[in-house]
Amino acid sequence: MFERITRREEADLFVAWMAIAISFTIIKIAPYGITGPVSRLDPVVMLLYFGISLITVGIGFILHEMAHKFTAIRYGYWAEFRKDNIMLMIAIVMAALVGFVFAAPGATVIYSNTGDGRIMTREQNGIISASGPVVNLLLCIPFLIMVFLGGISFDSPTYLLRVIGIFGIQINAMIAAFNLLPISILDGRKVFAWNIPVFLVLIVASFGTLLASFYLL
Template structure:
């Protein structure tokens, strides 16, 4: 449950945008995983719930990390969804089984943001995704140990998605986080990139079927 003093700092419009983006991203990941040919209601529901827990949580935590880090420095910040990119995400997932996750951005309002502050605010997003790897790794181990495939599936998907979001946002391009972290602190940037891509590569090559079949 979100503490009241934190909940009050998320305006109604921002809550709406976060909810819509959460649902749309979950739908995109669901479509990417099962395609459009396996329209089995129970499978769709299961994958949608798993996507909400993994991709949805990864997205929310990432954006809120930006928001509350910015507010810690005295700036106001709000997430604003991009409806066009949400539609594109679902469409690309259906056509190519790839999720292009760019649902919007956390807008920071302040004219005197220093390079250091901007770097730390940007770092908070991908760093939060790397920290989320810990509970999802524990879920993976628990699922394997107790022999429940669905629990292990949530774990490995959570690891893959969080590593992917971290790695993507660390690219030093355009408005992505990496473009602000790199000029602020190059050693921190390099360390984050190496960790994110190493975990992503390992997670994508991990065969979950092994412990169960």
């Protein structure tokens, strides 16, 4: 399976992963942007936030894109993730200025490798597009388990487990909800065009999970 991930794709995934992790680290330190209140810039705390972001964003982002890739391969296509340097820069700048991450780091580009000019059907396109958000929603389950296993008190030795769990749910729900917006080239538009009931279930589940995650704090 891993041999289907090219060297260029590995590099693009790594750069996008780092950029998104930096963006989410910034909004944890400055939730309203650098013009608003900023947390004390303790290097240890900054590294802790960055480490948590690497874990939660890395798992959510990479598995989201790999779900698109391997679902497309299952249908007989070839697919590779391609980063978008401009969008990655916008994500970091917006996180710094307004405390919001506009996470559109790139896209999984799908190619026909059959040589017969076969056109992807609406159903195939919808299922391939839905696979990413579905993976993100499924990832919320192990992170929720971490929340329940973690301590509630700041002094608890397992409190960090709870923090990672909450952040993991929020990140994955955010990735799913954003990508399910039925606009532009986002997954939601293709899922909506394929199957409206499936689209409604996924987008309600995504935004519902995102809103519910804030009650865990």
